[in-house]
Amino acid sequence: MRFPWLLLFLAVWALCGSAKPTERKERVVREAPLSTREHDDAQSFDYDHDAFLGADEAKSFDQLTPEESKERLGKIVGKIDEDGDGFVTVEELKAWIKFAQKRWIYEDVERQWKGHDLNEDGLVSWEEYKNATYGYIL
Numbered sequence: 833m834r835f836p837w838l839l840l841f842l843a844v845w846a847l848c849g850s851a852k853p854t855e856r857k858e859r860v861v862r863e864a865p866l867s868t869r870e871h872d873d874a875q876s877f878d879y880d881h882d883a884f885l886g887a888d889e890a891k892s893f894d895q896l897t898p899e900e901s902k903e904r905l906g907k908i909v910g911k912i913d914e915d916g917d918g919f920v921t922v923e924e925l926k927a928w929i930k931f932a933q934k935r936w937i938y939e940d941v942e943r944q945w946k947g948h949d950l951n952e953d954g955l956v957s958w959e960e961y962k963n964a965t966y967g968y969i970l
Contacts, residue, residue: 886932888939 882890885908893901912920912928948956948964 886936888936889932 878890885893893904896904909920912924914924914927945956946952948961950960950964
């Protein structure tokens with residue numbers, strides 16, 4: 833009579849021991865960081881460039897001469913100045929930074945999607961997701 837109980841106990845114990853722990857999630861949803869770089873204005877303004885221009889645009893600005901950089905920045909300021917009064921308000925600057933951040937997020941989602949869509953049919957099946965995420969182990 834003890835053998836079935838012992839067998840049941842061992843089966844439950846084995847299942848619990850092999851279970852994957854749940855991912856710890858925070859109660860507060862935080863927005864994606866504005867930049868992957870350290871924010872230290874005393875050393876460099878790379879963080880601000882990434883936040884203001886977006887990571888890809890900031891990389892292209894790094895390759896420009898100072899004159900070309902000023903010219904392109906002037907064009908961007910024209911886009912930021914939504915009311916066209918010649919000045920950029922704090923609200924306009926915040927809106928631009930949010931726009932740049934969302935654009936980066938959408939581009940990253942597109943890149944991630946392409947990485948998971950292994951057969952390039954525009955859809956991600958469960959098998960494709962498992963293989964892209966966990967490899968061919970499962």
